Amino acid sequence: MLPATFKLCAGISYGHVRSMTGLRKTAMVAINHEMKRLSGPGPNRWISQVRRRSSLLSGRIEETPYSEAEISYMKQGEEALQKSISILGDQSGWKMETEAENGDKVLSKMLPDIGKVFKLEVVLDQRPDHLYGELVGNMEKMGEWNPSVKQVTILQRVGPDTLVTHEMAAETPGNIVGPRDFVSVRCAKRRGSTCFLAGMSTNHPDMPEQKGFVRAENGPTCIVMRPSAEDPNKTRFTWLLSIDLKGWIPKAVVNQVLSQTQVDFAQHLRQRMAASDMGAALAC
Incomplete structure (x- = not known):
């Protein structure tokens, strides 16, 4: 059309x-x-748009001049996005893990083929495109403002939407969970006023397992940012998180760490965006 x-x-x-x-x-x-x-802001609208466009892209990947490895990364990114959209589209079975005083909340549910997944739901005083610019355009700077992350490195860019990254996570307080790292394929897309950043674990020849780190696995994971129905200058921010930290860690500890990580992330992101707004205002 x-x-x-x-x-x-x-x-x-x-x-x-x-x-x-x-x-x-x-x-x-x-x-x-x-x-x-x-x-359109409705969830059914953006879910159907992404599914339709993703299926079109999958049909065209084979026609593009990418290597076999690059095509594999692109398909993995699309798979992460599709699985995430399917999980987020099912509103049943979610249970409250934690809710902050400001309304930020983390929910969870068990999935038979994945395990326990967590979902952060918050409203941020930023437009979706501003947040997308920070989380995607400035991805490698995340370690500067998120204490849970030591470093993010982009290993490879594949086409306009796909990245392969290496993330080094910081130790938790008291070293309850030691150093972990991840190699992930990420699929970043914008569909109308809605922005997506999906990902899942992958392998890359430039990043074998690192000494001193446990290679953890994630996925599917996805951040969805869309305008708030009440105020288009605010964003309804949803983060689906699925992680296998590996090692001998009690499930109760893992659940507490992951849910708290999501709550802390929302607060650190708010602070980062507020500092960026202040810096832009001073520059003017």
Whole structure:
């Protein structure tokens, strides 16, 4: 629909057609309808949009000049996104893990083929595109503001949407959970006003297991950022987290660590964005 709309719009740029009021009106109505269709805030809308576009992309991957390894990474990223969307689309079975005074909450549920997954739900005083710019565009700077992360390194970029990264996690207080690291494929997408950052564990030849770190596994994981229905300048921020920390750690400890990590992340992200806003204001 969208390509056809643009063709219709292009048609009115020619002098002999511009005076045709009916055609111009038709083009404007078509464009308005298409933009509304792509940017609707409802969860059913963004879920269906991502599924449809992802299936189209999967069909075209084989036609692109990527290597076999690159195609594999792209498919893994799409798989992480699709699995995450499926999990988040099912609202049943979630149980409250923790809820902060400001309304931030972490829920969890057990999935037969994955295990226990956690879901952070918060509202942030930032637009989705601002948060997307920080979490995707400045991904390698995360260690500067998130104490749970020592370092994030981009190992490889594949096409416009796919990254392979290495993350080094910091020890928890009291070293209850020792140093962990992850090699992940990430799929970053924007669909209308909704932004996604999905991921899952993978392997990369440039990052074998590191001495002093336990190679943990994650996935599927996904951050979804969409405008709040009450205020488009705020963001409904959802973070699906699924991690196998490996090693001999009691499940109760793992549950506490992961849920607290999500709550802390939301607070650190707020502080980071507030500092960025202040810096931008001072620069002006």
